[in-house]
Amino acid sequence: MTDSLEALRGEVLERIQQANSVKELEQLRIEMLGRSGSITQLLRGLKDLPTEVRPRMGERLNQLRRALEQELDARLAAVSRQAKSKALAEEKIDITLPGTRLDRGHRHPITLVIDEIVEIFLSMGFEIARGPDIEDDYHNFEALNIPKDHPARDMQDTFFVAGGNLLRTHTSPVQIRTMESRKPPLQIIVPGAVYRHDDDATHSPMFHQVEGFMVDHDIAFADLKGVLTHVLRQIFNRDAGVRFRPSFFPFTEPSAEIDIQCVICGGGGTLRNGQSCRVCKASGWLEILGAGMIDPAVFKFVGYDAEEFTGFAFGMGVERIAMLKYGIDDIRLFFQNDLRFLRQFS
């Protein structure tokens, strides 16, 4: 009896080890431990045994049953694991295929650059002002100290519309409009489209400017230098050299042109290959901003007392900054809206 139990044990254990599926193992469990399973039958047969062997036999049978159950469970777990691994292995995909997504859109490079500039000024406490694109001669020229028949008008070729009006040639009229309606302190930034009667690779009949000005009792040229140096370094490069040169604008005195060190050649005027830099014409500097202290004549036009208030104003061309930042050599690309161009700014 004992030997046959051992044999049974050996045989069943072997079958468990060889079973390779959940189904087979369940079948085995029924065969052995089910209601009419072999072990169950043996346990039922205990009652027919002599009382003196019954307890020992019973214990051995129960041991055998527990052992088989344990083996079955262990094998079942192993087989399930294998089956799962196999299933997972079959679900394998080629992770080098391209991801699926909807094409994202994005903003225009000019909007991006304006936004960046505006953000810098907003962080310095400036606020935004705006004005009309169709301006009158008074706000665009006269009140900015550019009288009729003055050669300074040649600096800005103008589109005219009927009624003596024009398309603003700069964002400066908004300076006048703001000062006409408000009193200092003012720290204002004016982003917007402007128009010049001009059309080639470096001039577009429409382009964008960001104008700004600050007026109070104590604003000096030194403040203009500070604010614009800070802004240019934010836009271009923390370490970029900034140069202020005397210039002339009818609406500021003293006036300055502000240059930054060339972003292409680094200010040396020559490229790494020894050729001279085309972008800065080998000068090492790029003209980027016009600025100055607001001319007392302008204050007079808006009814400010030039003895009481001082202020600075500046203007920069957005396209020029974008062209330098991204190495674009034709301004017209901005307004053809060719996706092959625009997509590069996503």
Next chain:
Amino acid sequence: MKFTLNWLKEFVDFCGTAAELSKLLTSAGLEVESLTPLHEPENQAEDWLFEIAVTPNRGDCLGLLGIAREVCALTGAQAKFPAVQTSKKDPRIHKRVALKIEDAGQCARYSARIVDQIKIASSTPLIRFRLESCGIRAINNVVDATNCVMIETGQPLHAFDLARLTAKQIVVRSAGENRKFTTLDGVERELAHEDLLICDGDTPVALAGVMGGMNSEVSAATTSILLESANFAPATIRRTAKRLALHSEASHRFERGVDPEGTLRALDRAVQLISENGGCRPLAGAADCYPEKVKPVTIRLRKPRISRILGVEIELRQAEKLLRSLGLKTTRQAQQLNVVIPTSRPDLTREIDLIGELARLHGYDNIPTTLPLLRPTGGALDFRLAGERKLGNFFAGEGFVEAINLPFTSDALNGLFRGLWQGSQAAVPLLNPLAQENSAMRHSLLPGLLENLRVNLAQKTASFHVYHLGKVFRCHPTGGYEERLCVGGLMHGARAVRGLRRRDESTLDFLQCKGAVEGAIELFGLHDSITWTAVASDILHPGRGAQLHHKDCPIGLLGQLHPDVSEQLEVPQVYVFELDFEKLLEYAPRRMGVRVLAKFPAIERDFAIVVDRDFAAHRIIGWIEHLGESLIEHVRVFDQYIGAPIPDGKKSLAYNISYRAEDRTLTDSEVNPLHRSVVDRIGKEFGAERRS
């Protein structure tokens, strides 16, 4: 202004290199635009051609004399002027020619000299070389001498053939009744009443300050000349030059102001240059009509004002030194300077101009760099900027690329695409357009976007979804102009999907276009207050166009571009929209409140009905909402079906109603009878057949 270094050196002792001078001039506001090496003819001596940008206020630097003064101020060098024999008192000239200025306001001074026994010939190679280097054509010894002197002193001169001045009486006057005049380039010019003429008696012989006349031009046969050295009013010269588009070296200088005290010096120098080759006989005296001598002005310069404007202290002693280096005379009086401005610097008229000069000479680099304190004014959140950014981000997420177009269009396109303007449709015309097809300001953003589509279709772009936030314009019905910021959009092709080809890709339809617009509206909190109505429009498909209203105000339109328009513009089927961005901002609620979250669950019920094909689905929703049934929380349409077994001419619409009570959990027994009743009433109200 172009000049050569060796030529300049005849006017100032400068011993640095060309590169050093270039840096110096640029740092002083005379920006050197180009610097080119040259070799003089004959001796091959090294020279440099400078091209400098002279700002309109610095007419004095349109001559070597002025530039030399700048170099002196910047380096402490000495200015010099070639030794010339100055004219003497000699009454003989008055027997040969009389001078008369009719209006001293137009001509402050007119000086002249006469040179006889001239032999017209070529100038020396050096003079020819210098003039040609500076962009002036060498002509003959007389004309070249006048041009040389103009470059040297900034004073334009003109030489008349004296024999051709028959009246021998120079009159400076307005053109008046003279209508036509032939300039020495052979072009007959139309004159305006106020153009200033130089006349010989009654006969015009030169367009003052602009160009001489053909009838008195110096020619190979000339033996005697009258040299004119005058001072004309800048605005007058500019008006004439501008109107005739006749921009000459002379007019360029007169427009910017020429020193009235310099006429004789220039004449003498010219006579000297003409005489250098010998032969000729100048009259020793000059005729000079100078009705009212221009006197130097005196300007007060206050010390505290300097530091207030510049942010740096400049001692008066230092200020004096700097201003004197420019040739200004100064006297000290307590905390101020009295500064006498020479007539060569008409740009210096006010204290601020002197402060500008101080800043320039002190050096912008030597002014400190400070940051002003923040003022308690700005930094306010800009509602429009926030709206623009929100819209940009939304459209980016929806797959739209932002376009920016020029605002010009044609009258034809403005006639077709009238945008959102109501009433008056008069476009704003440009008086001087770059091209006839761009002669008006746009009414609508759509023509620009359609043009962009064409550009991109040429590149085989399959999907093109763009928007443009830009201004549109019109003439205001009651005069003046009106401009509004609008957002236009165009959708062509299904939204592009990156990755593998997808089999469930949908094609673009009206509802996708509407979805984009709904999303934009929602950004401004207006989705509940907008009404959508079908619209008849020339540019929209008659069955696929909608207009948006907020209350009674139209704020946008959208739909499929009318097939006729597509055909006319040669573009494929596209969907377009245009919204009034300013109205979106105006109506957007400034504050947003948060609803309390519901405590009890909702019960949802669907129903479907069969209605006529042209029945507007929204009517049912409006009707249910109008019931005011407090347990109905929300109604939406979620399906539309057309086709068997629904009869022809009909469609099935499926709706979902959400029922909810604020104070309890609803039960089926409460909701079911209510739902049944609602659906029954809809059937009766709309003659709709219930489907499920």
